[in-house]
Amino acid sequence: MSDTIFALSSAAGRAGVAVFRVSGAQAQESLSVLTRGKCIEPRKATLCRLIHPDTQKTLDHALVISFRAPASFTGEECVEYHCHGSPAVSQEMLAVLAAQPHHRVAQPGEFTRRAFEHGKMDLTEAEAVADLIHAETSLQKQQALMQMEGGLSSVYRDWSDRLKKALAYLEASIDFADEELPEGFLTPILVDLKDLKRDIVHHLDDNRRGERLRDGFSVVVLGVPNAGKSSLINCLTQRDMAIVSDISGTTRDVIEAHLDIAGYPVILSDTAGVRTGEGEIESEGIRRALQRGAHADLKILLFDGSKSLEDQKDIDALIDEQSLVVINKSDLELKLDLKGIHISTKTQESLSSLLEALKEKLDQIMGRGETVSLTRQRHRDSLCEASNSIDRALEAPQIDLIAEDIRLAMRALGKITGHVDVEDLLDIIFSDFCIGK
Numbered sequence: 486m487s488d489t490i491f492a493l494s495s496a497a498g499r500a501g502v503a504v505f506r507v508s509g510a511q512a513q514e515s516l517s518v519l520t521r522g523k524c525i526e527p528r529k530a531t532l533c534r535l536i537h538p539d540t541q542k543t544l545d546h547a548l549v550i551s552f553r554a555p556a557s558f559t560g561e562e563c564v565e566y567h568c569h570g571s572p573a574v575s576q577e578m579l580a581v582l583a584a585q586p587h588h589r590v591a592q593p594g595e596f597t598r599r600a601f602e603h604g605k606m607d608l609t610e611a612e613a614v615a616d617l618i619h620a621e622t623s624l625q626k627q628q629a630l631m632q633m634e635g636g637l638s639s640v641y642r643d644w645s646d647r648l649k650k651a652l653a654y655l656e657a658s659i660d661f662a663d664e665e666l667p668e669g670f671l672t673p674i675l676v677d678l679k680d681l682k683r684d685i686v687h688h689l690d691d692n693r694r695g696e697r698l699r700d701g702f703s704v705v706v707l708g709v710p711n712a713g714k715s716s717l718i719n720c721l722t723q724r725d726m727a728i729v730s731d732i733s734g735t736t737r738d739v740i741e742a743h744l745d746i747a748g749y750p751v752i753l754s755d756t757a758g759v760r761t762g763e764g765e766i767e768s769e770g771i772r773r774a775l776q777r778g779a780h781a782d783l784k785i786l787l788f789d790g791s792k793s794l795e796d797q798k799d800i801d802a803l804i805d806e807q808s809l810v811v812i813n814k815s816d817l818e819l820k821l822d823l824k825g826i827h828i829s830t831k832t833q834e835s836l837s838s839l840l841e842a843l844k845e846k847l848d849q850i851m852g853r854g855e856t857v858s859l860t861r862q863r864h865r866d867s868l869c870e871a872s873n874s875i876d877r878a879l880e881a882p883q884i885d886l887i888a889e890d891i892r893l894a895m896r897a898l899g900k901i902t903g904h905v906d907v908e909d910l911l912d913i914i915f916s917d918f919c920i921g922k
């Protein structure tokens with residue numbers, strides 16, 4: 486912790502501006518070296534000539550902002566240098582900073598980790614910083630911002646406070662002998678615990694929407710060979726990423742494309758055509774296709790409108806709640822009697838209706854409302870732990886046992902926000918970040 490860390494915080498390569506960040510006890514010293522002791526007012530962008538300390542020549546003209554501890558992102562002394570974004574300037578800046586006493590390159594996520602360790606944010610907020618940096622769609626960004634602004638923390642903090650209150654009552658009573666306790670003393674505490682338990686279960690029963698939004702929704706296209714699955718993916722991605730061909734069974738493996746559908750991140754998978762009794766490689770492809778379909782958030786069942794249903798029975802059998810029936814080749818004579826969205830990947834007809842229907846299905850999965858959702862399995866695990874402890878508390882025969890289970894439930898909640906016992910988790914969580922954040 487005593488090292489001063491630095492990094493190029495903007496993306497590497499040529500750019501208009503390159504931002505370098507320095508944080509730690511010696512950050513003001515290196516600033517002084519680079520500006521030859523120029524006095525820089527904190528929190529004010531100041532145009533400075535940076536001097537290379539070895540050659541005494543100009544290194545760059547940069548906008549410098551200094552943040553004095555603890556009023557900085559990390560809570561430490563911090564300096565930001567907004568330099569010209571050339572590889573040559575970057576190399577020199579990094580070399581000069583590296584040569585300063587007690588300075589070293591930051592590890593991935595180390596600035597945010599220091600912010601967490603100085604109490605600037607809790608663990609869910611720090612995780613949200615990483616999510617915000619990785620966000621690819623508007624809804625992912627919105628979710629990350631909500632969590633970064635304390636959306637999850639405030640829910641868990643409130644629950645923890647409710648447990649603390651119950652615990653305070655119980656602890657006050659432990660000094661009394663059982664017979665001295667007022668009649669019905671436990672009842673309101675148990676009612677509160679039951680309410681809390683219901684809130685946690687409700688929060689957990691969220692269709693995994695936060696996790697799905699963070700990781701992307703998996704949508705799989707299934708259909709008989711030549712239904713136009715690869716053509717559809719090509720249309721939707723507007724790229725030739727899947728191979729389109731007349732020869733049945735060209736797509737033998739699963740191909741993925743990442744799409745942004747009305748703000749939802751979607752991972753769209755092309756698959757081998759589903760039909761029975763084909764060659765060995767193809768059967769493996771079919772097995773994978775069906776397996777993908779079974780695990781997907783949503784299936785697009787793509788029918789060939791120019792063929793009869795009899796020829797597409799295997800696909801018909803897959804229709805369920807998680808599927809969208811789409812009938813392709815509307816430019817040809819219709820030979821299929823089935824309800825669904827009629828499209829043509831050839832003429833691009835009604836592709837927008839398909840996208841609209843996909844959006845509606847995703848809306849359904851996400852549910853309405855702006856409530857915050859947990860975004861990681863880690864949160865889910867600890868919430869289950871808290872919920873189980875509350876269950877045990879509700880069943881416990883003695884006051885000191887109830888109190889102990891409440892303490893365990895508080896501990897589980899504290900693990901999510903990072904208020905207890907998370908040393909072993911930190912390396913894993915912050916390694917998810919990029920360098921410079």
Ligand SMILES: Nc1nc2c(ncn2[C@@H]2O[C@H](COP(=O)(O)OP(=O)(O)O)[C@@H](O)[C@H]2O)c(=O)[nH]1
Nearest residue numbers: 710711712713714715716729730814829830831
């Ligand atoms: N007429 C017509 N042909 C299509 C349409 N979509 C795909 N095809 C053709 O159907 C054949 C099979 O398409 P492909 O995308 O490889 O099907 P897949 O086996 O399901 O992946 C190709 O010759 C496509 O050009 C369509 O909407 N109309």
Ligand SMILES: [Mg+2]
Nearest residue numbers: 714715735736
């Ligand atoms: Mg194909």
